[in-house]
Amino acid sequence: xxxYIEHGPAFAWLRVRLExxxxxxxxxxxxxxxxxxxxxxxxxxxxxxxxxxxxVVAFFVALMRKLFGGETMFVNEFWGPQGGEVVLxxxxxxxxxxKSLDGTRTLFxxxxxxxxxxxxxxxxxxxxxLRTLFGGEGLVLLQCSGQGDVFVxxxxxxxxxxxxxxxxxxxxxxxAFDGALDxxxxxxxxxKSFLFSGEGLVCEFRGRxTLYIQSRNLKALVSWVAPLxxx
Amino acid sequence: xxFEIQYRPTHSLAIAHLEPxxxxxxxxxxMVSMTRNLDITTDGPMGGRGGLLKSFKRAMLGGETFFTNTxxxxxxxxxxxxxxxxxxxxxxxxxxxxxxxxxxxxxxVAAPDSVDIDTRWQGxxxxxxxxxxxxxxxxxxxxxxxxAFGAIEQFDLDGEVIVDTGHLxxxxxxIEYEVTKASRGxIASYLSGEGLVLRMSGRGxxxxxxxxxxxxxxxxxxxxxxxxx
Amino acid sequence: xxxxxxxxxxxxxxELTLDAGEKVVAESGAMVAMGPAVAVETKMRGGFLAAAKxxxxxxxxIFQNTFTASAAGQKLYLAPPxxxxxxxxxxxxxETFFLQSGNYLAHVGEQLxxxxxxxxxxxxxxxxxxxxxxxxxxxxxxxASYGAIxxxxxxxxxxxxxxxxxxGFSSGLEYKVRPFxxxKGLFFSGEGLVCDFEGRxALFxxxxxxxxxxxxxxxxxxxxxxxxx
Numbered sequence: 001x002x003x004y005i006e007h008g009p010a011f012a013w014l015r016v017r018l019e020x021x022x023x024x025x026x027x028x029x030x031x032x033x034x035x036x037x038x039x040x041x042x043x044x045x046x047x048x049x050x051x052x053x054x055x056v057v058a059f060f061v062a063l064m065r066k067l068f069g070g071e072t073m074f075v076n077e078f079w080g081p082q083g084g085e086v087v088l089x090x091x092x093x094x095x096x097x098x099k100s101l102d103g104t105r106t107l108f109x110x111x112x113x114x115x116x117x118x119x120x121x122x123x124x125x126x127x128x129x130l131r132t133l134f135g136g137e138g139l140v141l142l143q144c145s146g147q148g149d150v151f152v153x154x155x156x157x158x159x160x161x162x163x164x165x166x167x168x169x170x171x172x173x174x175x176a177f178d179g180a181l182d183x184x185x186x187x188x189x190x191x192k193s194f195l196f197s198g199e200g201l202v203c204e205f206r207g208r209x210t211l212y213i214q215s216r217n218l219k220a221l222v223s224w225v226a227p228l229x230x231x
Numbered sequence: 232x233x234f235e236i237q238y239r240p241t242h243s244l245a246i247a248h249l250e251p252x253x254x255x256x257x258x259x260x261x262m263v264s265m266t267r268n269l270d271i272t273t274d275g276p277m278g279g280r281g282g283l284l285k286s287f288k289r290a291m292l293g294g295e296t297f298f299t300n301t302x303x304x305x306x307x308x309x310x311x312x313x314x315x316x317x318x319x320x321x322x323x324x325x326x327x328x329x330x331x332x333x334x335x336x337x338x339x340v341a342a343p344d345s346v347d348i349d350t351r352w353q354g355x356x357x358x359x360x361x362x363x364x365x366x367x368x369x370x371x372x373x374x375x376x377x378x379a380f381g382a383i384e385q386f387d388l389d390g391e392v393i394v395d396t397g398h399l400x401x402x403x404x405x406i407e408y409e410v411t412k413a414s415r416g417x418i419a420s421y422l423s424g425e426g427l428v429l430r431m432s433g434r435g436x437x438x439x440x441x442x443x444x445x446x447x448x449x450x451x452x453x454x455x456x457x458x459x460x
Numbered sequence: 461x462x463x464x465x466x467x468x469x470x471x472x473x474x475e476l477t478l479d480a481g482e483k484v485v486a487e488s489g490a491m492v493a494m495g496p497a498v499a500v501e502t503k504m505r506g507g508f509l510a511a512a513k514x515x516x517x518x519x520x521x522i523f524q525n526t527f528t529a530s531a532a533g534q535k536l537y538l539a540p541p542x543x544x545x546x547x548x549x550x551x552x553x554x555e556t557f558f559l560q561s562g563n564y565l566a567h568v569g570e571q572l573x574x575x576x577x578x579x580x581x582x583x584x585x586x587x588x589x590x591x592x593x594x595x596x597x598x599x600x601x602x603x604a605s606y607g608a609i610x611x612x613x614x615x616x617x618x619x620x621x622x623x624x625x626x627x628g629f630s631s632g633l634e635y636k637v638r639p640f641x642x643x644k645g646l647f648f649s650g651e652g653l654v655c656d657f658e659g660r661x662a663l664f665x666x667x668x669x670x671x672x673x674x675x676x677x678x679x680x681x682x683x684x685x686x687x688x689x
Binding site for chain 2: 006007010011012013027028029030031032033034035036040041042074076089090091092093112218219221222225226229230231
């Protein structure tokens with residue numbers, strides 16, 4: 001498979017040339033254009049290791065999120081007997097980063113940051129609590145493992161932070177991070193700051209590993225636009 | 232008159248330079264700034280040559296009003312700067328006689344009087360999403376200013392390609408298109424999130440944008456406080 | 461204190477490196493990330509009494525955060541909410557700069573004055589949250605734009621700019637807000653205003669504007685269900 005990240009860093013898209021029978025999985029709605037010879041299959045992005053119950057839960061979650069908003073976790077898989085080309089684009093403006101996993105490492109990707117992955121990558125949705133299920137506060141993460149490439153997209157530019165010790169990030173600005181890092185979600189500086197500071201939740205990272213942050217934040221955009229809207 | 236486009240490709244701004252007496256017609260919401268020696272007149276939809284615009288809901292037009300303002304330089308050279316609603320690139324496509332350009336409604340920005348803009352209602356309704364699309368036909372000679380949400384990719388088609396219509400900015404003559412399913416089966420196509428998908432074939436130029444305004448609108452809009460209806 | 465502007469001009473983000481005791485004041489909601497030895501204090505602008513007396517326009521945030529480092533080499537990342545550029549401006553003692561309030565990001569220097577009360581211009585610029593801050597040095601000001609920043613040297617002949625596209629302007633300019641002569645579209649937030657500038661000075665224009673984005677997003681909002689409060 002050949003991949004090309006074009007039109008970065010502001011409006012990057014991913015162009016992929018597939019060999020015969022080679023597959024790529026992409027977030028629902030990401031396709032820009034593709035060769036007519038490619039097949040498309042739509043399915044749930046459930047972990048391959050999930051049993052029947054796991055699949056039922058995953059389907060329920062996906063349906064709820066599609067109806068109530070949030071990451072749907074439906075994906076499209078593209079392949080063809082002669083191969084072909086497909087171009088994939090994220091929803092928001094920003095860049096695309098390719099992370100290769102060799103089977104020993106895990107990558108956590110913030111929901112909204114997942115664009116595509118190759119066939120050998122396994123993904124599992126990780127989130128805390130019912131509120132997060134319906135798109136509320138907290139961190140919704142996709143845990144990626146296996147062997148292959150994960151293509152991650154950002155809202156804004158991507159800055160790589162080598163964490164060695166401690167680091168604090170507003171949750172809306174997290175793109176992805178090494179599975180080796182410890183993380184804890186908390187509100188910034190006490191109850192008063194949570195209400196008034198404008199910062200939502202922050203994530204405290206500890207340990208050693210790479211963290212990718214994005215220079216824009218969807219929740220901040222929403223707060224900024226909201227007062228300008230009519231009834 | 233000529234267009235000069237700066238700050239490409241992300242936050243592009245088009246400067247329409249006008250010699251005395253020259254004019255440019257621009258979509259009403261596009262004006263950013265201008266020199267003070269211009270006369271301004273307002274026309275109805277598409278300079279009065281509109282078609283079936285009365286029944287359009289603004290949602291389908293992505294906020295476009297289809298009223299146009301004509302700016303004419305009085306006595307001395309002047310300019311008006313123009314920008315679309317969303318971030319992204321702009322391009323001035325030079326039209327020649329017999330070389331029409333079909334532009335997606337929300338991608339049209341401005342053109343001089345030597346270019347004729349005709350609304351051509353294409354009843355392309357999405358099967359599920361309610362997504363609709365219409366194209367304008369630009370004919371004549373001179374530059375047509377189009378905008379993209381994101382970066383612009385232009386390529387010459389010779390054969391076939393499947394395109395997500397939300398990414399389509401414009402295309403030239405010689406291209407046929409038909410609506411097709413995004414995935415295997417209707418339910419899958421609904422879940423696939425692709426909306427309207429076209430099979431385009433023939434020989435001609437296609438302009439795509441690297442972001443989809445509908446996807447962006449859904450992603451941000453669904454997080455906004457609800458509206459009254 | 462060291463500063464670096466990353467990802468500009470597309471998605472400007474400010475990276476500050478603070479030493480022990482150094483502080484920076486920032487717009488509420490601007491923090492992206494920071495090192496472990498940075499404390500955040502939330503205050504009302506101008507103190508509680510001043511805030512209570514002041515009539516608030518929608519969208520104006522009365523809270524700002526003061527970040528203070530307690531160790532050397534602490535990183536602090538700040539970003540505005542919308543895509544565009546980010547600029548630093550050093551102001552000499554007494555030097556004045558007029559900045560649109562929504563474009564303010566942060567400042568360093570306890571003597572820098574952000575004045576919202578001057579000359580009653582707030583109502584002139586129309587719409588919600590559109591008013592100009594009068595910033596007086598000494599100090600370092602960081603501000604952002606929606607889109608790129610296009611600098612216009614205003615001179616003889618003057619210049620006209622849509623109010624939503626104004627980032628800021630230097631002293632030396634006379635300004636007058638009025639409705640636009642042509643048709644500006646059906647925007648919601650008291651739109652259709654332009655500002656005529658005369659005199660000699662620098663005008664900073666942003667190539668995108670907030671009310672247009674709001675109008676674009678409005679149809680994508682969820683519809684309020686009956687029974688919701």
